[in-house]
Amino acid sequence: MRHTDQILIFDADDTLWENNVVFEQVVQDFLGWLDHPTMNRTELREILDDIERANSAAHGYGSKVFLRSLHDCLEKLRERPATVAERQQILELAKALIDYEVELIPGVTETLAELGARHRLLLLTKGDPEEQQRKIDASGLDHHFRSVHIVAEKHAGTYLRLAEEQALHPERAWMIGNSPKSDINPARRAGMNAVFIPNANTWALEHDEVDPADERVLTLARFPELLDHF
Template identity: 40%
Template sequence: MRHQDQVLLIDADDTLWETNLKFERTVASFCELVRPLGYPDEHVRRQVDQAERANIARRGYGARSFLLTLEEVYLGLAGHRALDSHLEEIRRFARLLVEEPPRLYDGVAETLAYLAPRHRLFYFSKGDAAEQARKLALSGLERFFAAHEIVPEKNEAAYRALVARHALPPAETWMVGNSPRSDINPALAVGLNAVFIPSAHNWEYENEEIRSGPFIPSGVEGGRLLFLKSFHDLREHF
């Protein structure tokens, strides 16, 4: 895999930068906000999780959808006790998710700088297009990518469309990401290669069993799936 001129499709959230942990912290702040209503944190978290999954199906991913989730859960829990000041605090939570620059993982910028002259790098993320583009701009990483692709959902159809749109050679194309559900399984299913870099704080929604392709331990080459411990390790293989 050390030869040049391969195509690396690179995920963003929880691959290049920390995302889910920010949402987890927001949920913790939300639990603290509604605690005076008398609901255990575990109950509040279950309500948020259920509402979030329903809203993803209707409205997609991102901070705006998450804001609607928190507002919906708050109004359901508070009822006639709902306060405008609490709703404004919830909106502040959502603004921080969007406005704060992404916190890059260690070695990401240096690794992209190493890879960009050697391979074609694609920024391939899912969610709200404006939100994902804003995060890329704030990250300072935009210059490393030959193309930016943002889709509502990263499923097999999205991968096939991307391959067709850019005439990508499947045997030389690798999806790099942390999510079995969105990065690894659909890429392998359409005949691409994949690099799995687990996140310490992966979103439960993105977890599923890796369904196809041999699982190759770090440092062992061959096959269509490579497991690495960190983004920086890409330099040892590409």
């Protein structure tokens, strides 16, 4: 049975289009370039994850903060400031982020078009406003949404404010995304429903446990499966 006349709130990165796979490739290239004499990639990645976690909390998200984390990681491991040549090399390694073209998840365009005829669609994404807007513009999807919201962080308060601003009834609102930490769990804490669509490339820092007994969380394997429920 389909839910009718609902408010569907969509995440963007790794829900509507691939995103973290590009960052992950840069990370792997960076770790290989480091060629640390005593640490393996797993150990190096743990250090980088800790640095990214701290920088995200202090400075937000996006490619600029990511590059900062790469520089900080290098300097921590080398125990000295990065040289001009090393900074240039990191920029070269991260070139894929600069040249990145939005790659939509299969079925997104058609699914949004059909859902928009039956429901009210909103977009809620976190990150650097300029960078996120650039991706939204490049995606060509913005016309599907009644409103677009770019926020610094997604927590329960973010969803409560959105509900108040948009006069949403939480029991009729569904947050749709790939991140348990940012999409599913905080939306549920705000009293909304959620649709969890896992992405194999989801950033490690967005992982969290989703309550398997929560009947107000719908888990789908593919984006077009939304049409079976809404």
